[in-house]
Amino acid sequence: MANVFNLMPELEPDEMAYVQGLLNSMSDYEAQQFVSVYRARRREPLLVLITAGIGFFGVAGVHRFVLGHIGMGLLYLFTAGLCFVGTIIDLINYKRLAFEYNIKEAQQAHAIVMAQSGAYGNPGDYGV
DSSP states (O other): OOOHHHHOTTSOHHHHHHHHHHHTTSOHHHHHHHHHHHHHHOOOHHHHHHHHHHHHHSSTTHHHHHTTOHHHHHHHHHTHHHHTHHHHHHHHTHHHHHHHHHHHHHHHHHHHHHHHHHHHOOGGGGTO
16 A cells, blocks of 8 residues: 555645545555656646736636636636636635645546556556
8 A cells, every 4th residue: 555645745634635545445556657647637736826826916817727617717817807806715715726626636547547457457467
């Protein structure tokens, strides 16, 4: 069983607990595959904060585009961040926004790794 703290020490505590729950059912090889896929897809909370700040002082909705919320990004863009109220709320809740995005990405990365290991087996099973 892989330890998420050894694999991804940069995670926030709540995200780390969730990812550890996903890693519990994986072999070490699958955990390494998961980490490589998940690291490429996740967003740092600081990135969300910076892009929300850019939205407050410049182009509103940039952080929503970064998080894949295209509809909300367009709405923020055309309404100046819902008259800055939505942008202020997102500046306060940036960690929650990043956490929700990262949880979805962790679930998708888990599904990808499990599908690959189910389809091809674990390379360790064949002496590779």
